[in-house]
Amino acid sequence: MKSKKQESVTLDAPAEKIKEFENSSDFANYFCTYGFLYHQKQMLTDKVRMQSYYKSIFNNESCFADKVVLDVGTGSGILAIWAAQAGASKVYAVEATGVANQARKLVAANNLEDKIVVIQAKMEEVILPEKVDIIISEWMGYFLLRESMLDSVIYARDKWLKQGGAMYPSHATMFLAPITYEEEVSNKYKDYLSAMDGWVEFLEDTKASFGVDMSCLTGSFQKEQEEYYLQTSQWAALSPSNLIGEGVIIKDIDILTCNLDSIKSVNSELKMKINNATRFCGFVGWFDVVFRGSPQNPTSSVITLSTSPYIGYTHWGQQCFLLHPPTRVKKDDVIEGNIKIVRRKDNQRLLNIQITHTVIWSKDGAPRRAQTNTYQMD
């Protein structure tokens, strides 16, 4: 207990600093949910997530032996505990929210207080007493980049990782594939139409009952509803049967060497062959991360955490970008285009996605009219 107390005095953020952070809009918009054990439990019951990290550590115990480890965003502390159990000599477990206190309890209950130092602070404000050999973190948001938490991991890497140190995971890849998903396309469109029906009724009622004509707001309301129902990406747990073409890589990230600018946006050409005569309903995006260690300290067992429709359920699921209306396609038609992903100006943790595409008919090689669709990812 003595050493824990000493360390918490030296490494935690000052109480005023934590309070100030908890009053920030970034806390209200983002961090606050991570403070609940219910939310932590949701992540801890994601078997694909858990098994991938577990294997990446315990199948590669020699990589962790006697190493100093930093866990960025430790949450309940599970990765820090595994790293210590795998042989790390010291683990710094950084967590910005109050769930840091739960991590402390868990560390104590597992008799790892001599090895793990839980630090409640934002990663950007932590001062560690030493550099580290390994940075482990589960930083991935929906479609990889939502939440922009990789920023903090890169910050930690540049400041605290030793030359030759390793990142867990070490690589990340984003994929996009064409899908059929008729029920969802149809439901979203029905919901949109129904919202607009309700608006017309509302206009009539307001005019009749209260003498005010609100029809000048119709354009704005319609735009708002289009954005909400038709131009917002959808979380889904798709199965391989939804895929009507192979996933193409739209972004590859080497976590050890990437810089902040390179992960702030995606801009990738698309070329996808349709393998099925069906309705082309839009695109699905997902990601994999891989644990290869570093060139100097590679993992002998390379583990991949995949969130593709070929894998079972993960809490990340996939993100769908639907087309209204969908388009009839045939086997060997080709979809060509481009995807651009940028951060939202009003909230850097959310994304705007723009997909331009044209369908090129296999029969005559003629491109259909190109269309550009924009989506927000909330």
Place this chain on the structure above:
Amino acid sequence: MKSKKQESVTLDAPAEKIKEFENSSDFANYFCTYGFLYHQKQMLTDKVRMQSYYKSIFNNESCFADKVVLDVGTGSGILAIWAAQAGASKVYAVEATGVANQARKLVAANNLEDKIVVIQAKMEEVILPEKVDIIISEWMGYFLLRESMLDSVIYARDKWLKQGGAMYPSHATMFLAPITYEEEVSNKYKDYLSAMDGWVEFLEDTKASFGVDMSCLTGSFQKEQEEYYLQTSQWAALSPSNLIGEGVIIKDIDILTCNLDSIKSVNSELKMKINNATRFCGFVGWFDVVFRGSPQNPTSSVITLSTSPYIGYTHWGQQCFLLHPPTRVKKDDVIEGNIKIVRRKDNQRLLNIQITHTVIWSKDGAPRRAQTNTYQMD
């Protein structure tokens, strides 16, 4: 158009100020939803709300004739438009969110640009060119005080209302009554038990699959689930059949004379007679507001907007504070106790409620054991 442009230059908050506000935690936690027309429409389709304000203005047109009016939080601008239509010479319509632009459109479409000045700014930062005769506002949150928007109305009153000016509404009253509501009590308790079942399963899985014993977090998880399922007040649209005793007044507010301290909390004794042999499942809270004008400019037609279970649906509904377990009561039993309402420290727009009560049996006048329950209102 010229005058509109001139006014928007002089009265709107500077663009940097609006941007700064939109990045604040208060915007993320509270204001942002009001920027959507969908949300405005929900309020505009609340017939009880709309009819009460409509009548308070048009049944009392003489009160508005040639008067200068301030509408605090105008939203889509409807109250400002009615005030102008009722004869106000000038209406300042203040709105902090971007929906101010919709209000401007609506004002123009209704040809009231010469009378209504829409101002996008926080009320606390507005500089009006003159004092006003009437302040109208729809500031009421769930159980009246949630959202704490009355603060801004009081601020506006103290700064901008002329001596003898009137507040619309002029008075507000909060009520509490005992209820039976067995299905909801039972459902919430089942949900709680089910969450705890899930936790036990989670502990076993995590220990078996990943070698970590998380049982030291059981107390914290249980507390979190109790707060969520059992100690959070519930929105409901009750009917008179749920009431098992008359509503008692727990707070009376004179909007013209109240001060900020007096509306920041409620502390009221309770004494309620049960009129029915049934299960006492908790308490329901609601509010009325009344439009009496001011002593110098009283309304001839006094309108009451009530959100009680005796009235039909309002978007406010009522707030229920449930007991786990409920208690058997008989006709003429008396419930005595106390209710305390305070603002939440981490978010001044939300409330914590504490209700202490004991049931006094009519048969022998003996009080049962007193119990104190706390609730958060999210």
